[in-house]
Amino acid sequence: MAQNSYFVPGFGISRTVIQNEIRYHCGPDAIVRPYTHQGRDGFLVTTAGPALTKAQIQDLKDASREYEEKQAQRGDDTTELFVNKPVPVGQKIRRSG
Template sequence: MAANSYFVPGYGISRAVIQNEIRYHCGPDAIVRPYTHQGRDGFLVTTSGPPLTKAQIDDLKISSREYEEKQSRRADEADVFVNQPVPVSQRIRRSG
């Protein structure tokens, strides 16, 4: 069977979650990558299996919310401020 590609809007869907769960929903050959379609950010799904249903997309959104909440709790436990500046070493330009 030939592979089909289609766009899934990314609102409410975590990249880590969709990449982890896409094969469960669409078959072992399914791949997903970030994609922008008509100015909207989302994902391009390529699979020879069935396309995601509305219920499966809703499940991905629920899993994404749980994943993001878990990640934020992990950050809180580590006492990390998400938007804290991180020092980056820069090469010094030498004139001459």
């Protein structure tokens, strides 16, 4: 069976959630990886199975929201929830060559 690849915009979808659930939605051979298409961050899904439906994408967004909320609560004992709080990372300086 032929493999199909397509882009899924990543807004509202957690990488952890889509990687854990893609086989459930698209079949056991489905793989997903981070991908940028026309300047938009998201995921490249490769599968011989069916493409994700709008309802499945919404399910992934809902599951991602729940996952992010649980992750935010795990890190803090505060009652206020701040999803997608900034995380410090090392800066790479690009040199033009």
